Amino acid sequence: MRLHLHLDPLGGIAGDMFVAAMLDAFPDLTDRVLADVAAVLPRDAGTARLERGMSRGMSVLRFGLHGGHAHDHHHHHHHDHATTYAALRDRIGAAPLSEGSAHHACAILHLIALAEAAAHDLPLEKVHFHELADWDSLMDVVAAGSIVAALGDATWSCAPLPLGRGTIRTAHGILPVPAPATARILQGYDWIDDGIGGERVTPTGAAILAHVTGGRPAPTPPGGRMGATGMGAGTRDLSDRPNVLRVTAFDIAQGADRDRVVQLACDLDDMTGEEIGAATDRLRDMPGVLDLTLLNAQGKKSRPVTRMELLCDPARAEAVAARMFDLTSTIGIRRTEVARLVLPRCSTTVAGMPAKTVGRPGSTTTKIEDEALRAHETLASRRAAAKNIV
Structure with a gap:
């Protein structure tokens, strides 16, 4: 309970x-x-x-x-x-x-x-x-x-x-x-x-x-x-x-921890791909930033836009929002408090390779970290290696 x-x-x-x-x-x-x-x-x-x-x-x-x-x-x-x-x-x-x-x-x-x-x-x-x-x-x-x-x-x-x-x-x-x-x-x-x-x-x-x-x-x-x-x-x-x-x-409910995070989102219609990439890298490196996703959408006046959605620790939200204003051309950021369900997880090693183990309500799953599989030159060999290891 x-x-x-x-x-x-x-x-x-x-x-x-x-x-x-x-x-x-x-x-x-x-x-x-x-x-x-x-x-x-x-x-x-x-x-x-x-x-x-x-x-x-x-x-x-x-x-x-x-x-x-x-x-x-x-x-x-x-x-x-x-x-x-x-x-x-x-x-x-x-x-x-x-x-x-x-x-x-x-x-x-x-x-x-x-x-x-x-x-x-x-x-x-x-x-x-x-x-x-x-x-x-x-x-x-x-x-x-x-x-x-x-x-x-x-x-x-x-x-x-x-x-x-x-x-x-x-x-x-x-x-x-x-x-x-x-x-x-x-x-x-x-x-x-x-x-x-x-x-x-x-x-x-x-x-x-x-x-x-x-x-x-x-x-x-x-x-x-x-x-x-x-x-x-x-x-x-x-x-x-x-x-x-x-x-x-x-x-x-058992299995998933509940916490609350802040989502910050904005639409970018006047930045180049290189500029958005540079801003994304810097924002991902900020303390308290949990995830950052870029989506393609259509904005006002039928302009193609890139939607930036970022999840962060509520205690860091103000600092992250200020940095978003510095690194992007947006003049407005949408701020929403979001509830998450988070499964317990821990880092481990399998056959000497870094992996992540996740506790699910009815089972436990383990997945090899991506960095350990990058040496494989094809998708088939990568999947075979991961399957054999696990």
Whole structure:
């Protein structure tokens, strides 16, 4: 089984909504998560609690801190050292947590700290977490880290995020929605305006989403056999929908790995064959370029054109596009995000010759690399050699 988790932020995403949705879908993780939370919270902070409830007629789970006192309530006039990034990171690191929980919790915390440092022009170690000033927010980070660690190498996708409207009151005064830290963390993600105002995605929710998706948003699940679903509710009541984050689990098909690449394409109608060949060679040598294909087509005004289609790593797409503009005469490039199915493969040797072995759903195939067969002068001898070797 290969687990894929798809998030539907109908109401939005906050830390407590994520934890509640995941534990609704995977109740077997509850003991682990609550133990990790108890290990990191001070004794007088209260107790983490899961509660079954309703949100506009839907059965939902809520996650929150009950009893105790939020530790910043008596520190209105100065920064509490316990809420600096360094102090919270050290607290997580010192707690006796389940395997992997501290790693993922600290990674989520780090994303929030980077965004806050950039927003306020502060060194990372000096960042003070106003939005994590209550113990329940630190609890959300640790609980999310525990869940992500327990699910191992699961992959994630998320539907477009609700933008929200209006302003929120923060320690830095009134700010527009989404908050600056949220906007920084989720640059490159898809957003929609569904007409409902307020803060719909919190910095903690944003950091959890960016962490599980690796900063590379995929808006749709890859498909597969549907498994568990869960709904985690926030504290607000929305006018026309449940205020929930829904998670849906899929067992995606065995055999092929799914990833996402960027396709860059343009049509060239005023370059010579030599110029196109030179540009193609240089583009193929660029880091992150996975494939490049040239196609003959007919363009506007019945001109013959060469269509250049290039696949590349999303992280390199901007650099590759800039190089395409430098090396070709095009004045426009089409950019599309493409889902791929990729079979596992490895390089090997057969009879002393380099070969590639591919794992297929029902078998394994091996093919001699082209360079090793180029010495054969005819197609027949080349095919015979490859057949005998394999």
